[in-house]
Amino acid sequence: MASLTTQPTTENKLFIENYKILQTGPEHDTNLSHNYHTVDLVTSKLSTMSMEELLLAFNVDRSGSMATKAKDGYSSLEHTLHTAKNIIHYLEELKDENPNLNIRLLINAFDNKMKNCGYLNIGDKNTKDYIANLEKLHPRGATNISDAFDVIKQDAIYSATDESKKAHILMTDGQPNGGKTSAEGILESNPGGSQVYIGYGTDHNAELLQKMAELSNGAYHFVDSVENAGMVYGEIIHGLLYAGVKDITVTVKGAEVYDFTKNSWSNSVKFTSFASEHTQSLILRSSWDSVDIVSVNVNYTETGNGVIHSKTDTFNCYNCTNGETKESTRDIVVEKQMFRQQVLDGLWKARYTTDFDAKQTLKTELIK
Numbered sequence: 329m330a331s332l333t334t335q336p337t338t339e340n341k342l343f344i345e346n347y348k349i350l351q352t353g354p355e356h357d358t359n360l361s362h363n364y365h366t367v368d369l370v371t372s373k374l375s376t377m378s379m380e381e382l383l384l385a386f387n388v389d390r391s392g393s394m395a396t397k398a399k400d401g402y403s404s405l406e407h408t409l410h411t412a413k414n415i416i417h418y419l420e421e422l423k424d425e426n427p428n429l430n431i432r433l434l435i436n437a438f439d440n441k442m443k444n445c446g447y448l449n450i451g452d453k454n455t456k457d458y459i460a461n462l463e464k465l466h467p468r469g470a471t472n473i474s475d476a477f478d479v480i481k482q483d484a485i486y487s488a489t490d491e492s493k494k495a496h497i498l499m500t501d502g503q504p505n506g507g508k509t510s511a512e513g514i515l516e517s518n519p520g521g522s523q524v525y526i527g528y529g530t531d532h533n534a535e536l537l538q539k540m541a542e543l544s545n546g547a548y549h550f551v552d553s554v555e556n557a558g559m560v561y562g563e564i565i566h567g568l569l570y571a572g573v574k575d576i577t578v579t580v581k582g583a584e585v586y587d588f589t590k591n592s593w594s595n596s597v598k599f600t601s602f603a604s605e606h607t608q609s610l611i612l613r614s615s616w617d618s619v620d621i622v623s624v625n626v627n628y629t630e631t632g633n634g635v636i637h638s639k640t641d642t643f644n645c646y647n648c649t650n651g652e653t654k655e656s657t658r659d660i661v662v663e664k665q666m667f668r669q670q671v672l673d674g675l676w677k678a679r680y681t682t683d684f685d686a687k688q689t690l691k692t693e694l695i696k
Contacts, residue, residue, distance in 0.1 A: 340572045340630040341372040344641045350662040353650030354616045362613040364666045371572040374604035378571050378631050381430045383489045387476045389500035391439040395467035400553045404528035405467050407551050408499040415561045423451045438476035439469030440506045472506035473514050480519035494521035502533030511539035545600050567603040571631040574601040582620035583612040586669050591676040611665045617648050
């Protein structure tokens, strides 16, 4: 791996691994428009946390729309509070295992008014009282996300904390009806630090939260059940405390790469950061008559020391003159990823299609 600097490096590394191709030659009588490939980006294992000091600011939506119940019988606000409480408990466990860990928590609950729930030092004895106050929150009022952002931005402690040592987590159904309501307008009050946006409920405004994540170089997550909330909080905290690499840009030649955040195919895709031992599978596609060698270039920055790396791997497993292959000879791993992409494409279209009949048709196709 060639480093673009001569600074001492760390164990924070990113590798290109496990390249596979659906077919090594054109497929006979196929209904597929393209051949498909998969390749993994894999981060190395960190022996210690990449961050031992962190300030977390939560913006918890308690507006009236958060009373909507999911299929599991819990409301969006109950899912939100479940996430917040479990993050606190998880951080306490980490504190017990890592006494030098210094984490503070600030929670602002909002509707059309703001409620500062105060600071909590993880490991303090008043955790039960802090959680008890959170459990008193109930759905009410309108939704003003932009003012909620501004509250965190104006907080003296948060604003004075280094950008690399703080994170802002928004928990909402993403249905603002007060203040600024566009992604661009809300982010005029971006409080800084790592940005994480969690959407609750199947009817949350995913388009808004995804756009906010894109503009702020942040992360978007979706919670529709208590079980899913557990997976989300673990992923978020692990990603913050064990961040391995950041500012990742993948450039592909000889094929296109699928960007699941935009539901589009292009020659480049970007990721904010990857945690320790993370595997990010990429799915590529190329034309059946392609004669190009597939190359995958990855540029990334080591978290902490800012060392930039660039690596390129090339793959030449396909020959359009090999003779025809059969459906039975497909690589199963690639075929599964191909079907996964098709499902993601269908879900995206179903979510953003406004025509009722078209949406029902898409749902029927997905069920099949």
